[in-house]
Amino acid sequence: MTTEKLPREIYAIADIHGRADLLDALLGFIAQDAARQGSRPVLVFLGDLIDRGPESPRVLDQVSAALDLYPGSRLILGNHDYYLRELLRGTLAPEDAVNWLDWGGVATLSAYSNRPVPDLDNIASEIRAAHPHHVTLLETALTYKEIGRFCFVHAGIRPGVALLLQTEYDLRWIRAGFLDHTDVFDHVVLHGHTITASLRPEIHANRIALDTGAYRTGRLTAAVIRDDALSHFVSTEVDGTGAIHVGEWRP
Template sequence: MRAYAIGDIHGQLDLLHNAHALIEEDRARVGDSNAPVVHIGDLVDRGPDSAGVITCLLDGVAQGRNWVVLKGNHDRMMEMFLRPYPMVDMQLLVGYNWLHPGIGGVRTLGSYGVEVPDGIRTYQLHPKARAAVPKAHRRFLADLPAMYRLGDLCFVHAGIRPGVLLDAQSEDDLCWIRGEFHASTADHGALIIHGHTPVDTVTHYGNRVNIDTGAGHGKALSAVVIEGRDVWLLTPEGRQPVSRG
């Protein structure tokens, strides 16, 4: 069983195109046109073209590509802000919202042509944002799943809560969890493929694999191929094995 996965994109459309190209090259080498490509979430924020990333993924799914797109915490924050009545994700620190400088929502709105001047109030900005972000994009974000299962693999954005059955996981944890999940050495019953917390290189911990290599912070966007519980990083020179820690 084979699957491909791409880490947190964060509005980096050029890097996304490069990741797709590496996957197509690997498909050609192994003669596999059917294995799914799982996008691990955090499609938006911080990078220059979140609108283009959503358009690319929406179009690919509509064209019948075997692409799975998961919900990340940044995608969830954007979708919640763009509801008829804007909402703030309760997992955020007090005083934070999607438009906080540390989150990246302002740059995402900029990719849709919406300026966010200093001093603007939510009631002034919200209708402009909803008018600029196509309904199809808002629906796409709202409908994103938070988990994808494939045999012995489980793909999520942030991680899972240890000790809780995979089918009983909450979206809050799937999109936001860090500490308890990272510290766990338990066998989760499936190999968890996730992002959310940037690492220098794709890292295999035995029970989980972190594929977020910091595209949201000006670093690389990684694409991997997984066969069983073995993982390879895809590069222009071909596969590079990811050793288990």
């Protein structure tokens, strides 16, 4: 994979986990900011669109529409998204199916089927028939993306291994060996997958962690990259009345 020239502005959005309400608000903020500046940003979704939250199918609709609206935008496949892709392919291993349902897959499949207990024998064909654009979205997702000095990935990378030689498992699942690695990488790594201890985006010497636990905190976070540098973050917040607010945040 070749390194691409950095666009003027990039929003990297992590771990939505079925919170279509938060993504609606964040995308609205991005659209208003783009209109104000007369710009057309690139959006990179860092994966885990689905599970745990209540509206996973609508999140896939939103992301598919955003990729069409903002040329050059891409989805990175997360570990939760991987399970749905494998189900739709008919290649989901039984042990993976059990794990997926335990880790939030029931919410996704129930949202697709409108049944509290999803019918695994038939739901894949139902989803393929009713939501072919979801199939396309998952099948065209990347495992990582390099742009300028940044590497966009779901979970992280294995230190000491070239990007082209990274395993898909590590790119989607890694924690140990990556999160505790303190030396610099060839790129600054933007990632989600592991909820930050502060529940805020965190900047480290070699990586920027963006999973702020949106499905349970109401805080969905995007990093804003301008001219090959981190500019700031944009996050949603839910107040005591349930209203969603979006604003810029700087550590």
